[in-house]
Amino acid sequence: LKPLLCANRQVLLRSRPTGIAQAENFELVSGLIPELQDGQILVRNHYLSVEPAMRGWIADIGNYLAPVAIGEVMRSIAAGLVVESKDAHYAVGDAVTGWFGWQEFAVVTADRIIRKVTDNDLPLSLSLGILGINGLTAHLALTKIGLPMPNETVVVTTAAGAVGSAAGQIAKLMGCRTIGITRGAQKVDLCRDLFGFDVALDYTAPDWREKLLLACPDGIDIYFDNVAGPISDAVHGHLAQNSRVIICGTASIEDWSHWPQGPRIERHLLVKRARMQGFVIFDHQDDYPASITQLATWVRTGALRYQEDILMGMECCPDAIAGLYRGENFGKRVIRLV
Amino acid sequence: LKPLLCANRQVLLRSRPTGIAQAENFELVSGLIPELQDGQILVRNHYLSVEPAMRGWIADIGNYLAPVAIGEVMRSIAAGLVVESKDAHYAVGDAVTGWFGWQEFAVVTADRIIRKVTDNDLPLSLSLGILGINGLTAHLALTKIGLPMPNETVVVTTAAGAVGSAAGQIAKLMGCRTIGITRGAQKVDLCRDLFGFDVALDYTAPDWREKLLLACPDGIDIYFDNVAGPISDAVHGHLAQNSRVIICGTASIEDWSHWPQGPRIERHLLVKRARMQGFVIFDHQDDYPASITQLATWVRTGALRYQEDILMGMECCPDAIAGLYRGENFGKRVIRLV
Numbered sequence A, B: 001l002k003p004l005l006c007a008n009r010q011v012l013l014r015s016r017p018t019g020i021a022q023a024e025n026f027e028l029v030s031g032l033i034p035e036l037q038d039g040q041i042l043v044r045n046h047y048l049s050v051e052p053a054m055r056g057w058i059a060d061i062g063n064y065l066a067p068v069a070i071g072e073v074m075r076s077i078a079a080g081l082v083v084e085s086k087d088a089h090y091a092v093g094d095a096v097t098g099w100f101g102w103q104e105f106a107v108v109t110a111d112r113i114i115r116k117v118t119d120n121d122l123p124l125s126l127s128l129g130i131l132g133i134n135g136l137t138a139h140l141a142l143t144k145i146g147l148p149m150p151n152e153t154v155v156v157t158t159a160a161g162a163v164g165s166a167a168g169q170i171a172k173l174m175g176c177r178t179i180g181i182t183r184g185a186q187k188v189d190l191c192r193d194l195f196g197f198d199v200a201l202d203y204t205a206p207d208w209r210e211k212l213l214l215a216c217p218d219g220i221d222i223y224f225d226n227v228a229g230p231i232s233d234a235v236h237g238h239l240a241q242n243s244r245v246i247i248c249g250t251a252s253i254e255d256w257s258h259w260p261q262g263p264r265i266e267r268h269l270l271v272k273r274a275r276m277q278g279f280v281i282f283d284h285q286d287d288y289p290a291s292i293t294q295l296a297t298w299v300r301t302g303a304l305r306y307q308e309d310i311l312m313g314m315e316c317c318p319d320a321i322a323g324l325y326r327g328e329n330f331g332k333r334v335i336r337l338v
Helices: A002-006 A053-059 A123-127 A135-145 A162-173 A185-195 A209-214 A229-236 A266-271 A281-301 A315-324 B002-005 B053-057 B122-130 B133-146 B164-173 B184-193 B207-215 B229-236 B266-271 B279-303 B316-326
Strands: A008-013 A027-033 A041-049 A078-085 A095-098 A105-109 A115-118 A155-156 A177-182 A199-202 A221-223 A239-247 A259-264 A275-278 A308-312 A332-336 B008-013 B026-031 B041-051 B080-085 B093-098 B105-109 B113-116 B153-157 B177-182 B199-202 B220-225 B241-249 B261-262 B276-277 B309-310 B332-336
Touching: A002 B105, A002 B177, A008 A315, A027 A315, A041 A095, A041 A123, A053 A315, A053 B207, A053 B241, A078 A105, A078 A123, A078 A275, A095 A123, A105 A332, A105 B207, A123 A155, A123 A266, A123 A332, A135 A162, A135 A177, A135 A221, A135 A281, A155 A275, A155 B105, A155 B229, A162 A177, A162 A185, A162 A221, A162 A281, A177 A209, A199 A209, A221 A229, A221 B261, A229 A259, A239 B266, A266 B241, A266 B276, A275 B164, A275 B266, A308 A315, A315 A332, B008 B316, B041 B093, B053 B316, B080 B122, B093 B122, B133 B164, B133 B279, B153 B164, B153 B229, B164 B177, B164 B184, B164 B279, B177 B184, B177 B207, B184 B199, B199 B207, B199 B241, B207 B229, B220 B229, B229 B241, B229 B261, B309 B316, B316 B332
Parallel strands: A155 A177, A155 A221, A177 A199, A221 A239, A239 A275, A308 A332, B153 B177, B153 B220, B177 B199, B220 B241, B241 B276, B309 B332
Antiparallel strands: A008 A027, A041 A078, A041 A105, A041 A332, A078 A095, A095 A115, A259 B261, A275 B276, B008 B026, B041 B080, B041 B105, B041 B332, B080 B093, B093 B113
């Protein structure tokens, strides 16, 4: 392995996009791997994660994390194996997932590691998706904000996506009726056939709003919102009394630097005594272990299904975020390096 | 009293306003009082309440209560004395507050009574305001949704009004810093001098947004919102992490039949993990007794101050709601009949 260590391909942020990050905002370079200091760990990345949220991590206007600086390695979660360690808690060969960035090798301290991956009967890539922040987000946002009760009606946007598909299935496991909103006939089929949504709607169909109304005659108890924008506007009009709206993402808004306008929400919230609440998974790290245990159990029994969209090689990184927003992926997008 | 009983002046809803109810939407008529049936109670109203929420009770487009029908006595809470009773739980002379309508006499069953008023050392009119739904709304919305903690920053709109002034004082009693937003210099003085807001802002001043920013350097932890609209837009930009927004009223929106547009809220809620929730006091009747006890204690000790705007006579009813929206009242508006 040692000869390899002098070359570490990395993807740097080269310029800051105003809207969605495009390939030209990134650059693939060859870096070096420094000697390990005491307390450091060298991880070889096997899989890099690609998230819709990455757009926010590089935006200039502030977010729940400080923006990635120009010239820095692109921030990402990754999964790999420890290949050298000067931290007694980590041994060569340990599988880990953490904040390792879009690069082949990462020199990190333990605080950058999210967890050791010990469920080794399952593919390592799952630690970035259904057993990573996507599954955790779906599970913890539902159980902490959504509070699903049997027979409630749950609407999920980006329903074929990594978070949405998990949210729909977990709501169903908790006894809810689920309505998935997605784009295109192929994803509608995926929502219904693989992810078990009771109803799947294509928001590009001209009559999807009428179909939504027909699908929720008693109103919507939980809206798991990953998009904001006009799709949400249609959902808000059907909220049931005491409903809960999880604000988990705003994928439909291309650019917050020209703040978008929409129908004011206050009257819906007041008349329906509804609750709308933002959710950021990184606030809930104490709940990861129990949630991962639950998610892994469901995955093993087949109760919780997932789909992966695996790109091969570092060269795929620069365009990978833009591709997500073009909607080209079916399932959790990861980049395989090894 | 008996000779009086054949004449009962009443205010009927004559036509449905599109925006705010005006005098011409009502008519003052003379009705009759029917003979009491078993289980009925005859109440002579001493005070009629006037609420901003009445606009919603007569709107056509649905609300948390069915709209008042054309030709019906205008729905209102009132306070008065029992003058005849065929219900063993109520005796002649009992002071009561309840859904008695804009009329001199009301024949009601017990389910229309909100409570017997037993704190008789305090003015009966207070049972419509600081010891009625206004005080209850301020107290219960704050404690159930706002969850104030010492040293948090609380912003209140319609801060000189019946709900807002109570909300600001109760937040202060719970150890918070309070910022009141109101209209005009006179109400700014009232907010600061009578209701003890740490900062009082006049939203008609061109620099009020800059002053708001200066007043909350660490962000806003609780926003007690009675207005929606552009004032709220300015507040939302300063929400602190894990903040709570109580949607208690939408006074600044004249007309929801042409749904108003505004900046989309989702990004604020997501980035700040904020919670926004509608509050309707009538959901919380089980909590009234304990809350009234607390509020009356604060009123007696002078810790909780109030202002009343008392109009004299039934003739004041038709224009009374429009007057509230013109902002002409200082304090809780009631109409005194006796």
